Amino acid sequence: MPRMCWEPGRMSLISVENLSIGYGANTVLSHVSLSVNAGEIVTIVGPNGSGKTSLLRAIIGAVQPTKGQVIRNADVRIGYVPQKLHIDPTLPMTVARFLALPRGISSAAIQDALAHAGVPNLATAQMSRLSGGQFQRVLLARALIGKPHLLLLDEATQGLDQPGSAAFYRQIETVRQQTGCAVLMISHELHVVMSASDRVICLNGHVCCEGAPEVVASAPEYRALFGTGTMGALALYRHDHDHDHHHHDCDEHGQTEAAE
Numbered sequence: 051m052p053r054m055c056w057e058p059g060r061m062s063l064i065s066v067e068n069l070s071i072g073y074g075a076n077t078v079l080s081h082v083s084l085s086v087n088a089g090e091i092v093t094i095v096g097p098n099g100s101g102k103t104s105l106l107r108a109i110i111g112a113v114q115p116t117k118g119q120v121i122r123n124a125d126v127r128i129g130y131v132p133q134k135l136h137i138d139p140t141l142p143m144t145v146a147r148f149l150a151l152p153r154g155i156s157s158a159a160i161q162d163a164l165a166h167a168g169v170p171n172l173a174t175a176q177m178s179r180l181s182g183g184q185f186q187r188v189l190l191a192r193a194l195i196g197k198p199h200l201l202l203l204d205e206a207t208q209g210l211d212q213p214g215s216a217a218f219y220r221q222i223e224t225v226r227q228q229t230g231c232a233v234l235m236i237s238h239e240l241h242v243v244m245s246a247s248d249r250v251i252c253l254n255g256h257v258c259c260e261g262a263p264e265v266v267a268s269a270p271e272y273r274a275l276f277g278t279g280t281m282g283a284l285a286l287y288r289h290d291h292d293h294d295h296h297h298h299d300c301d302e303h304g305q306t307e308a309a310e
């Protein structure tokens with residue numbers, strides 16, 4: 051099992067211990083262990099179908115693990131931005147109304163969340179008229195309403211162009227600075243989130259490797275990502291997944307080094 055790379059003295063908001071998830075006979079995650087500390091930004095990468103969404107859904111309690119557990123202090127508030135959310139485009143609904151659902155939320159709280167999400171002027175806009183980037187900001191605002199200690203983002207920039215996703219991730223960093231919340235996010239855009247992440251976890255049914263972004267950046271696959279654009283990104287997501295290898299281990303400084 052991989053060892054974790056957090057400083058033992060820091061507070062852990064949630065711990066996933068030896069988690070396995072299956073749908074019928076299909077086991078999608080096996081023996082996954084990880085932890086998220088207060089205030090840190092952790093990015094999960096992995097190929098399609100590698101269990102990333104299932105992991106986040108287990109953390110919020112929407113999926114029951116077949117083995118293992120999610121340990122979460124009862125006081126820890128979690129905000130969740132799903133991968134996608136369908137809203138009937140024929141339904142007239144303002145952003146403020148959407149954010150007030152399902153229970154009444156004060157307009158001051160709505161305005162505060164929209165401001166933190168970087169879209170303070172959208173309260174009266176119609177949901178059906180939002181651009182993709184604005185829609186994501188509104189979903190972010192919805193997750194921020196409960197003033198979470200931990201924000202979970204599931205490919206929150208899907209469908210946005212690169213400047214749009216870069217702006218979204220900058221907003222996430224701003225939210226972290228302003229609120230102190232930790233962030234656990236799934237992204238296919240490691241090159242975009244790299245600088246904002248304290249730690250990167252590569253998932254493919256299990257934790258393949260994890261470490262500081264520099265460790266992942268020093269991998270040949272990551273250099274290929276910078277050098278060859280999309281093809282490099284594909285190379286990155288293919289790495290480690292078709293052969294056995296040792297995990298990256300922590301040294302006493304909390305840094306990782308390849309044990310291969």
Ligand SMILES: Nc1ncnc2c1ncn2[C@@H]1O[C@H](COP(=O)(O)OP(=O)(O)OP(=O)(O)O)[C@@H](O)[C@H]1O
Pocket residue numbers: 073078096097098099100101102103104105
């Ligand atoms: N509710 C479900 N019932 C049955 N199978 C499911 C369910 N949810 C997910 N799966 C399957 O579990 C596997 C992992 O799915 P999951 O969405 O967790 O992966 P992912 O890494 O988030 O994928 P992607 O990058 O494509 O979003 C997939 O094979 C998927 O078809």
